[in-house]
Amino acid sequence: AQKITQTQPGMFVQEKEAVTLDCTYDTSDQSYGLFWYKQPSSGEMIFLIYQGSYDEQNATEGRYSLNFQKARKSANLVISASQLGDSAMYFCAMRGYQGAQKLVFGQGTRLTINP
Amino acid sequence: GAGVSQSPSNKVTEKGKDVELRCDPISGHTALYWYRQSLGQGLEFLIYFQGNSAPDKSGLPSDRFSAERTGGSVSTLTIQRTQQEDSAVYLCASSSYQVAGNTIYFGEGSWLTVV
Numbered sequence: 001a002q003k004i005t006q007t008q009p010g011m012f013v014q015e016k017e018a019v020t021l022d023c024t025y026d027t028s029d030q031s032y033g034l035f036w037y038k039q040p041s042s043g044e045m046i047f048l049i050y051q052g053s054y055d056e057q058n059a060t061e062g063r064y065s066l067n068f069q070k071a072r073k074s075a076n077l078v079i080s081a082s083q084l085g086d087s088a089m090y091f092c093a094m095r096g097y098q099g100a101q102k103l104v105f106g107q108g109t110r111l112t113i114n115p
Numbered sequence: 116g117a118g119v120s121q122s123p124s125n126k127v128t129e130k131g132k133d134v135e136l137r138c139d140p141i142s143g144h145t146a147l148y149w150y151r152q153s154l155g156q157g158l159e160f161l162i163y164f165q166g167n168s169a170p171d172k173s174g175l176p177s178d179r180f181s182a183e184r185t186g187g188s189v190s191t192l193t194i195q196r197t198q199q200e201d202s203a204v205y206l207c208a209s210s211s212y213q214v215a216g217n218t219i220y221f222g223e224g225s226w227l228t229v230v
Contacts, residue, residue: 033217035219044222107157108157
């Protein structure tokens with residue numbers, strides 16, 4: 001079974017600052033993927049970034065990067081130069097590539113960017 | 116289509132009535148998922164279809180919930196004898212092994228309110 005833990009229910013950050021959203025996971029699978037999604041108030045789930053368990057380099061997508069520390073089972077999302085439009089719920093998720101293929105989500109972190 | 120399409124986007128129904136929610140996945144995606152999100156909560160897995168394999172129904176909360184996928188494409192989630200606790204956003208998603216990480220992409224959801 002997989003489990004995702006997001007320990008920050010809410011975060012407040014000043015515009016243009018960098019922000020780190022924490023995510024730890026637990027799995028017995030050797031091969032797995034880690035994902036971050038953004039959910040604005042409109043409700044849609046927007047895929048941000050993916051990291052494979054065998055990828056040695058941290059994933060980056062524009063202002064988003066994933067700080068992957070496999071030994072610590074940590075997959076933190078870093079947003080550089082935050083913008084007002086980054087205010088949203090952020091969910092960390094994982095799926096194993098052996099057995100069950102469903103995506104397991106954390107409880108989310110509500111990020112608020114202040115002007 | 117370009118993205119996952121869901122209908123209706125909003126549905127208000129009376130307690131005890133049956134409802135059907137429809138999902139049209141991204142063209143070519145062989146996997147389809149249904150998730151449920153109650154207000155302010157994380158995502159709860161309901162069911163997963165992969166090609167012609169038997170679906171993973173392990174997340175369906177009761178026998179009032181069922182889903183089918185016709186022709187390996189469109190899926191319908193049916194809730195019989197709706198209860199007020201069924202009020203939630205129902206999110207459909209799809210994925211393909213041809214996409215890095217087998218990333219799951221979500222539709223905009225069907226907001227169900229049971230009165």
